[in-house]
Amino acid sequence: MNTIILVAVLTMAGLGTFFALILAFFSKKFAVQDDPRVEEILAILPGVNCGACGVASCHLFAESLLANKVPINGCIPGGAEVAEKLSALLGVESEMPEKKVAVVHCGADANVRKLRARYQGVETCSAANMIAGGELACIYGCLGYGDCFDVCPFDAIRMIDGLPRIDLIKCTGCGKCVIACPRDIISLEPWDGSHPLVTVACNSLDKGKDVRKICPVGCIACKICEKLSPELFKVENNLARFNTPNLKEYDNWEKPLEKCPTNCIVKLSDKVPSLSK
Amino acid sequence: MSEFLLIFISAILVNNFVLKYFLGICPFIGVSDEVTASLNMGMAVTFVMTLTAPFVWLINTYILARFNLPFLEYVTDIIVIASLVQLVEMFIKKYSRGLYNTLGIYLPLITTNCAILFSALFLVLRNYNFIQSIIFGFGSGIGFTLAIVIMAGIREELEYADVPKPFKGAAITLLVAGLMALAFMGFAGMPSA
Incomplete structure (x- = not known):
């Protein structure tokens, strides 16, 4: 009886390790290079996902900003401060949004x-x-x-x-x-x-x-x-x-x-x- | 050869997973509003099913049967499926970001797609050999794709139809699914594996 439990545990552990190794290998191989600026923009944004800019989340705003789909002062909660920081980061002139x-x-x-x-x-x-x-x-x-x-x-x-x-x-x-x-x-x-x-x-x-x-x-x-x-x-x-x-x-x-x-x-x-x- | 063909055709038409066994209904309803997205979903499911089959067969035959551990079957099946889904997710994220965003939550949810677990359990139940398992897995996936793409095609047309208000949305979708299942009953007379 005890051997069956032991064998079962060993089997599961072995299978788990095997698939973990496969996944580890492929996660290296298929690693996606996200635009590093997305993270930097996200750090500047307020991060409350309020949706006032017109897209669903701050992450999406960062991506849309890089794709030129939203204005640089589009983050309404962030206001002038965030717009200033973003324009400094991306080197784009920005008009300050009205508070x-x-x-x-x-x-x-x-x-x-x-x-x-x-x-x-x-x-x-x-x-x-x-x-x-x-x-x-x-x-x-x-x-x-x-x-x-x-x-x-x-x-x-x-x-x-x-x-x-x-x-x-x-x-x-x-x-x-x-x-x-x-x-x-x-x-x-x-x-x-x-x-x-x-x-x-x-x-x-x-x-x-x-x-x-x-x-x-x-x-x-x-x-x-x-x-x-x-x-x-x-x-x-x-x-x-x-x-x-x-x-x-x-x-x-x-x-x-x-x-x-x-x-x-x-x-x-x-x-x-x-x-x- | 004819035996393989029989398994293949039977998995696609006669014993279609969605329309005969009512498995995998969640993505069948959830991702079937656009033909391209549903085709991609079908391909992802087919890929996972086809790869699951040989892994499950090998594990069952050489580990579970040998060490007398049939009770581990479900758990090992889930490990195999979950890992493969992870793999597909990485692959799609790498090579098609748009598809990754379209499939959204339904992509990781392939893990809990009962059609895949069922196909894994089925090939053990029916004592398929290695090649038969792969063909069965592939056929089941194609059957799922067929059903979901037909459904998406109908739903795209339904957008323009004058559906009575109480039937709009999920209700008419389920009605269509039922009618499709009835149509597929026509294959029931064919010899199947």
């Missing part, structure tokens, strides 16, 4: 939200939104289940009082949260830290009267901001919007912020000079 950050257009946290129903389903925004448009009285507002928080590859989103707060330093503008949000509350805004970041934290297209009924911090389209600073604010479809292309004329923003009756114009960040080199 963008995600901005949440809703200011109603869990303390002020009004509900019109009770929802007891799967705890994701997309599921809640599918059931008759969610339990919130406001059909435009943040549902607060944190789909954006779940997809953020850079740990830049925190859910505080049921509202996503974006760490503007960590945010790379990859846009994953923009896609994840079923209510399109998050948008990407150009911001390089050279000025404070101001936004209208509301996404409601309802009339002012209707907004007042359900939300204390919603935009009621009173147009005060537009009157005070017409180049920066514009009210359309019952909603004020911060006019990002006019960032250069960025002086007259403090007054509308003070005067907004519902305080839905908010300053998300002061100047961050270290970001804008």
Whole structure:
């Protein structure tokens, strides 16, 4: 009995070694010379496989870059820093990509939200939104289940009082949260830290009267901001919007912020000079 | 000679692995949406099957039978198959990067393709000799290739067909597979090995 076990073990060991040797021999013989630059590019890339560049993974991006299929500044999370390093490595001139950050257009946290129903389903925004448009009285507002928080590859989103707060330093503008949000509350805004970041934290297209009924911090389209600073604010479809292309004329923003009756114009960040080199 | 031919034809048509024994369905469904890719998949499987057969035969006859270790058959078969698949993978990666990317996960999955293990077990069960084993392995591989390429051809045409919504995708593919199996039943009357 013992000999059979011994023989069996020896047989398996022998066969295993035999095939291992064959494989070792052929792996030498069929060794593939990968372009060494792929590894170097990979070391520069953030390596989060977010897909913001348009190809599936960072590895694929590196290969496509060598094949000239993607622009050298195509890595959105990497931003200017990565583009600079890549152009140094490959000797190609690069235009610096504009730094963008995600901005949440809703200011109603869990303390002020009004509900019109009770929802007891799967705890994701997309599921809640599918059931008759969610339990919130406001059909435009943040549902607060944190789909954006779940997809953020850079740990830049925190859910505080049921509202996503974006760490503007960590945010790379990859846009994953923009896609994840079923209510399109998050948008990407150009911001390089050279000025404070101001936004209208509301996404409601309802009339002012209707907004007042359900939300204390919603935009009621009173147009005060537009009157005070017409180049920066514009009210359309019952909603004020911060006019990002006019960032250069960025002086007259403090007054509308003070005067907004519902305080839905908010300053998300002061100047961050270290970001804008 | 006619005996070899009989084994060969029987493995391809009469006892087609996919359509008679329903083996290797995973790649049969998974890689059959494009004729070229499925042809390459078929060739990879044929290569592994053809090479597996002599190795398995040698190991069975000269090691397992001699030392009275028939219970090791499955394990040794798997070792042989896994090694050969590794070999094919290296080979394809070296000589055809595009094919390597097309086959993707299905390439290493040839290891777990039950059709290959079945062919290895079958040739022992039927007491084939060395030459017969190789011919059987090769024939089985060709049979698999035939089935998967026909399937891919039909599916390419299906892209343009007005398939009712509930049958779209996997459902119509399985229906087509069933109809193909029925058609291959027509060979059942032929003499087989």
